[in-house]
Amino acid sequence: MVSLRADAFFDGRYFNLKEFYEGKLAVAETGLMKAAGIGAGVGRDRYRAHVQSSGLDPKLAKTVRGLVYPRPGVKTLSPAAFIYTKAPRILAAFESGGTIRPVKGSKFLWIPTENVPRLGGRKMKPLEVESRFGDFDLVPSLLRPGTFLAVVRARRNAKSGRVRSIIKLKRQPKKADRIVMFTLVKFTSLRKRLDIAGVERGLEAEWPEIVARSLAEAFTNEDRG
Incomplete structure (x- = not known):
């Protein structure tokens, strides 16, 4: 072989x-x-x-x-x-x-402001903010017709600037800060x-x-x- x-x-x-x-x-x-x-x-x-x-x-x-x-x-x-x-x-x-509009039947886009606390590395959602700070007051914007501001009663720390909830305090303070948490718009445009x-x-x-x-x-x- x-x-x-x-x-x-x-x-x-x-x-x-x-x-x-x-x-x-x-x-x-x-x-x-x-x-x-x-x-x-x-x-x-x-x-x-x-x-x-x-x-x-x-x-x-x-x-x-x-x-x-x-x-x-x-x-x-x-x-x-x-x-x-x-x-x-x-x-x-x-x-x-293009233009971003609300989905799932919502009338507004809830755009968080710098006052919204963070939770797990992200900004809290509206329901989470409401759970911590209490019900929102929806205030019409004087500068942008058709736009609303979601406002809560809370206290802002003068040194750190952090917003603290007051809803669990036994005695509610007579004076509280009105903090804008979200801006509500019907749509927003991105260039x-x-x-x-x-x-x-x-x-x-x-x-x-x-x-x-x-x-x-x-x-x-x-x-x-």
Whole structure:
């Protein structure tokens, strides 16, 4: 019997072609995974910078994240960089602009003011505010016809500026601050402030260069090793 192997003879030595190509594929996987990591980081930073430069809240910019698939520990020749946001509806609204109206039968949009306390990292909802501070007084706005102000009776700390509830006090104070918690409007308009598609086009144009640079670095490191 004769065994035929796909080997190569070079410079006086035999090379196992299978092992040779498997080694090259492993190097390529390393380079491509690095490219995906760079792409995810660059994409995340570009999106965040774009959101901040538009004048939006820096906290909104930080909702943009970057991930690499597959997860660490697994290599592939076709990795992917995934850039996403935890606030897709908000960013989409500022990208397209337009008019926001109440839903589910509501007559007004309840827009929180800076006086609304935070609960679990977010501003309290109207029912939560009412539960803590008592019923709202709806006062027509003198400056914007058709707009109302949701006001509560409470106390504001002179030093910290925090608003404190008085509904559980045994003796109700004769004087209390009237605090505006929400502004009620029938609709609100958002002007277009983001160009997400433009950021994506820039990343897509830069991606081939990132891949080529990462592969070249991976094979250069292999040759040096």
